[in-house]
Amino acid sequence: xxxxxxxxxxxxxxxxxxxxxxxxxxxxxxxxxxxxxxxxxxxxxxxxxxxxxxxxxxxxxxxxxxxxxxxxxxxxxxxxxxxxxxxxxxxxxxxxxxxxxxxxxxxxxxxxxxxxxxxxxxxxxxxxxxxxxxxxxxxxxxxxxxxxxxxxxxxxxxxxxxxxxxxxxxxx
Amino acid sequence: xxxxxxxxxxxxxxxxxxxxxxxxxxxxxxxxxxxxxxxxxxxxxxxxxxxxxxxxxxxxxxxxxxxxxxxxxxxxxxxxxxxxxxxxxxxxxxxxxxxxxxxxxxxxxxxxxxxxxxxxxxxxxxxxxxxxxxxxxxxxxxxxxxxxxxxxxxxxxxxxxxxxxxxxxxxxxxxxxxxxxxxxxxxxxxxxxxxxxxxxxxxxxxxxxxxxxxxxxxxxxxxxxxxxxxxxxxxxxxxxxxxxxxxxxxxxxxxxxxxxxxxxxxxxxxxxxxxxxxxxx
Numbered sequence: 001x002x003x004x005x006x007x008x009x010x011x012x013x014x015x016x017x018x019x020x021x022x023x024x025x026x027x028x029x030x031x032x033x034x035x036x037x038x039x040x041x042x043x044x045x046x047x048x049x050x051x052x053x054x055x056x057x058x059x060x061x062x063x064x065x066x067x068x069x070x071x072x073x074x075x076x077x078x079x080x081x082x083x084x085x086x087x088x089x090x091x092x093x094x095x096x097x098x099x100x101x102x103x104x105x106x107x108x109x110x111x112x113x114x115x116x117x118x119x120x121x122x123x124x125x126x127x128x129x130x131x132x133x134x135x136x137x138x139x140x141x142x143x144x145x146x147x148x149x150x151x152x153x154x155x156x157x158x159x160x161x162x163x164x165x166x167x168x169x170x171x172x
Numbered sequence: 173x174x175x176x177x178x179x180x181x182x183x184x185x186x187x188x189x190x191x192x193x194x195x196x197x198x199x200x201x202x203x204x205x206x207x208x209x210x211x212x213x214x215x216x217x218x219x220x221x222x223x224x225x226x227x228x229x230x231x232x233x234x235x236x237x238x239x240x241x242x243x244x245x246x247x248x249x250x251x252x253x254x255x256x257x258x259x260x261x262x263x264x265x266x267x268x269x270x271x272x273x274x275x276x277x278x279x280x281x282x283x284x285x286x287x288x289x290x291x292x293x294x295x296x297x298x299x300x301x302x303x304x305x306x307x308x309x310x311x312x313x314x315x316x317x318x319x320x321x322x323x324x325x326x327x328x329x330x331x332x333x334x335x336x337x338x339x340x341x342x343x344x345x346x347x348x349x350x351x352x353x354x355x356x357x358x359x360x361x362x363x364x365x366x367x368x369x370x371x372x373x374x375x376x377x378x379x380x381x382x383x384x385x386x387x388x389x390x391x392x393x394x395x396x397x398x399x400x401x402x403x404x405x406x407x408x409x410x411x412x413x414x415x416x417x418x419x420x421x422x423x424x425x426x427x428x429x430x431x432x433x434x435x436x437x438x439x440x441x442x443x444x445x446x447x448x449x450x451x452x453x
Contacts, residue, residue, distance in 0.1 A: 017299065018296065020298060021299065022296075022297045022298070023300045030299055030300065054427070061299070064296055064307060064339075065296045065297060065298050065299065065307055066298050066303065067298060067303040067305045067333070067341065067343065067347075068303070071303075075412070101202070108275065113300060113302040114302065116302065117302040117348065117349070117369075119302065120303075120349040121348070121349040122302070122349050123348070124302075124369040125369065129301075133301055
């Protein structure tokens with residue numbers, strides 16, 4: 001894995017997700033770029049690195065921007081770990097698996113936040129919020145996860161050259 | 173494998189089309205597109221600055237190799253001066269706008285009474301709809317403490333909830349967990365205002381409640397101010413304007429939708445009220 005590019009990608013995704021996307025007037029809707037990134041990494045690298053990166057990015061976002069510190073870190077960490085369950089179980093070319101995993105993780109994450117908002121005294125109308133916010137956000141996040149997965153797969157991993165493939169095959 | 177690979181461009185294209193449609197749909201309501209410029213500018217500006225400086229450096233070097241006459245050198249010097257003055261003009265314009273905003277904010281703070289204030293800048297916002305929090309660049313080292321009210325030139329923003337050494341988090345008044353004691357400016361009736369949950373049609377609005385029926389004639393256009401009751405927010409800070417009035421579900425009271433006077437998407441500078449010089453908060 002290209003570690004330097006991974007570090008740059010983490011910074012760029014963090015900036016886009018927490019600074020740029022929040023300044024866009026999308027009527028409260030937002031694609032969760034960090035979640036898409038973490039889930040994609042989970043599918044490509046496994047549970048541990050994805051959970052660690054999700055935890056770090058979530059915690060940084062919580063500290064700098066969010067009201068409840070730790071909630072985002074928890075959801076991203078668990079999402080990374082859950083996405084890692086698909087590691088090496090499907091072809092890396094499969095775009096449906098990360099997108100579907102991302103949609104499920106996003107659905108759970110929004111419900112966790114809704115519960116936290118309920119605890120803080122908000123009374124969000126469930127079905128209205130589900131239709132007007134959660135579902136559009138899931139679609140956006142899933143779509144971005146496909147793009148993010150394509151990026152991660154091609155940019156973060158060195159291509160396996162023919163010579164190396166033959167060598168590996170011989171070893172097997 | 174082969175089939176998926178051959179479909180890749182199609183998938184990317186479909187994803188791009190879907191995204192563009194979504195963005196187009198949400199931006200269709202507005203004729204002006206300042207947010208597009210903001211968004212693109214935010215991303216491209218650092219790259220653009222770097223690329224511009226790098227390419228300028230290279231072209232200047234090449235030009236200096238061949239431009240050796242006095243006229244060439246003079247033109248080069250004048251061009252540099254011109255670029256410098258153009259940049260200066262942009263800086264002056266930016267400072268003028270900032271000065272105007274700060275002057276308005278200070279005038280507003282002065283009109284509230286004898287309060288001491290500390291100015292700060294917004295450096296971040298919470299994401300999602302569940303909570304509305306701003307991060308500002310002043311904290312404990314500037315005398316900021318949790319619970320202090322935060323205002324800008326247009327009215328009340330919210331209150332400080334978390335304080336770091338050089339930064340603070342401000343929970344905005346439009347957060348659905350925040351309640352503010354308020355007064356209708358025209359009738360002097362007391363009521364409560366709380367943040368409405370930000371689904372698409374009520375995003376960033378406030379709900380006015382606890383206003384008994386028969387005792388008041390609240391109408392759209394009425395201005396809502398803080399009442400000072402409860403001691404959290406000083407009296408007389410503008411909250412917003414009533415846009416819609418209706419009876420509540422058991423018809424015992426009047427509810428209203430209030431449009432906040434502050435544009436929460438475009439707050440740049442804020443004032444934290446750090447104390448009162450004589451008046452009780």
